Amino acid sequence: MKKVLSLTLALIMIFALCSIGVAHADNPVVKIGVFEPQSGDNGAGGKQEVLGMQYANHLTPTVDIGGTTYDVELIYADNASSNDKAPTAAQTLISSGVSLVLGSYGSGVSIAASDTFDAAGVPAIGVTCTNPQVTAGCDVYFRICFLDPFQGTVLANFAKSELGATKAYCLAKQGDDYSGGLCNYFIEAFGKDNCVYEQFPEGTSDYSTYITNAQNQGCDVFFSPVSTEAAAQIIAKADTQALGMPILAGDTWDSNVILQAAKGTNVKICVTTFYQEGADAEFDAGIKSWINSDATALANNGGNDELAAVTVMGFDAYYVALEALKAAGSTDPADVLEVLPSVTYTGVTGAIAFDDIGDAKRDSAFVKQCNTETGVWDFVSVATVG
C-alpha cells in the first residue's frame, strides 16, 4: 500500500515538472536575479522595490537578444536584510544561472554580497543602495541612484537653510552601513560640533530615551535615516513625547509605512528621495491600476496604492537590465559585464548613465514633506549640490 502511494506521489511530481517544462517551451529564457530583502528590517522596502521590477516584467515580458526573442524570468533570493545571509542569497542566484542581478535595497547587504558577485563575474545593478562602498571596491557592481555623500549634503543644507536648524541630533543603527554612512556624511556637511550622534543596538524597541536625549540636548532637528520598521516606532514616540522639532531622513523613509505611522500625529517629517509621485502621470496611473488588480502586490505595497520611489527605481532598473542584455547580444554574464558601463537609458526617474566607478551620474534629489492630515507626501523642492 505504501509503495503504491509513494509511486503515485512520485508520478504526480514528475508530471508537474513536465507541465512546467511544456509551458515555457516556446521561447528561450533569460534569467535576471532579484537580490532583495523580503523579510527582516528592510523587508517592506525590499518588497516595494521588487514591485517595480514585477510591473516592468508584466509590461515587457520578453527581450530581443542577438536576434532571438527571450522570455525574461525574474529569479528571487531573499537576503533577509542581514549582512551574513547576503552572500548565500547571492550564491543562490549565481547557481541558478542568472545573466545579471538587480538590487539590493539596503547598502549593507549589497556590500556583503559584492565579493560573491565579483568572484562569479556576474554583474549587479544596485537600485537604491546609496552607500559609496557598494561600487567603490567592486568591478561588477553598478548603480542607478544617487550616493550618500550627495544625499547627506542635500539634507544638511536643507536642515540649515530651510528648517533654520543650528544643532542636529543624528541617530543610526549600530553596524548598519546605510544609516551610519548617511549620518556621517550629514555630520560632515552640517558641522561636527553642532551634531549629537548616537547609535541604537539591533533589536531595540524602546526609542523614547533617544527622543528625550534630543530634547535634553537642545537640538532643533532630528536626523534618523534608519529602517522603516524603527521609523514607525520613532514617529509614534516623537508624537507621544511631543518631540518639538522636525524629523529628517533619507530615501528609505519615502515609504507608505511612514505615511501610515505619521497620519494623524503632530510630527513634521521631511525626506529626500528619487522620484516624486505625479512627475509622470501616465506611469503612475498604469502602475497603480496594476497594484490594485493584484492582491499580493497590494499587500506587498502596504495595503494601498501610494507609490514609493523605490518601486519606480525598481521599474527603471529592470529596463536598464534589458538594455544591457540587448547591447551584449548574449545572455552570458561576462558579455553583459563588458557592455554595462556604456549602457544608457532614460527612465521615469530621469536619465541614467554610469561613471568610471559604476555609479549613476545624478545631481538632483526631491525633497518631500509628510502631510500628516491626509497621509500623503507633499512636494517641497528639487535639491542640487553645486
Added chain:
Amino acid sequence: MDVLKTTLPYIISGISVGGQYALIAIGYTMVYGILRLINFAHGDVFMVAGLMMVYLSASLPLYLSIPLMILLTVLLGFTIERVAYKPLRSAPRMSVMISAIGVSYLLQNLALYITGGLNKNYPQIPWISDRISLFGMETSRVTVITPFLTIVLVFALVMLINHTKIGMAMRAVSRDFETSQLMGIQINRVISATFIIGTFLAAVGSILFFTNYPGVVPTSGAMPGLKAFVAAVFGGIGSIPGAVIGAFIIGIAESVIKGLDTILIVNGVISEQIGLATFSDAFTFVLLIIILVFKPTGLFGEKSTDKV
C-alpha cells in the same frame, strides 16, 4: 536645567520597560521553578500574542479582541506544553530544552510566513495610549500604568500561590517532583496551570509592550524574552519577587545608560559625547555574567518559600 528634570524621563521609561520585562520574566521563572526547564519559546509566545491582537482587532472591536487574544495565547501556551514538553517528561532535561528551542524557531518562522516578514502596526487602544503630561514631561498613559498593573498582578499571583490549593500544589511540586506525585498531586494539572498563568501574564505584557512600541515583527519577542530571562536569572531563577525586582533593575539601568551621555553633558560633568548609549544591551548581558560568576543563585535564589 536641574538634574531631576533631565533624569526623570529616563527613570519613568525605565520603570515602564522593567514592568513589561517583569511580566515576561514571571513566565520563565515559574516554569523553571516547577519543571527545571528554561522555556525558550516564552518570548515568542509573547510575540504571537502581539500578532494575534493585530489580526483580531482588524475584524473585531477591542472589547472582544483583547479577551479573545488573551484566551488564545493561554491556549497556545497550554498546547505547547502538552505537545512539545509533556511527551518528554521522563526524558533528560536537555531534550526538553532543545524541544523548547525548536518551538521558539517554529513560532518565529510561522510568524514570518504569515506576516511575510513585514512590520505589523499594533492597534491603538484608546485611553491607555493617550498622551498625558507628567511633571512637565510628555508621555503616554500606558507608561505610567505598566508598573502599577505589574505590581497588582504579581501581588495577586503571590496570593494565589500562598493561599490556594493549586498554589500549595505548585509549591509542593517545585520542592519535590516525585514525592508530591506520591502524595496524590496531579502533576500534569499543576504544570498546565503554571503554563496558563505564565502565558496569561505574557499576553497582558504584550498589550502593554506593543501599545508603547507599536510594531510587531517575527523577532519582536526575541530581545524582550532574552532580557526577561536575564532578569529572572538575576533575581534568582525560580523566585517570583526576584524576577520582578531583577526586571525593574534591568529596565531602569538600560534606560539610564541610553541617556547617560545626555545626562552628563546637560549637567556639565562631561563636555563631549563618549558614546555610552551603545552599551545599553551589553550592560544587561555583562550583568548576567557577573551574577552567574559571583552569585549563581541570583539575588533571591534558593529561598524555597518564594519558589513556585
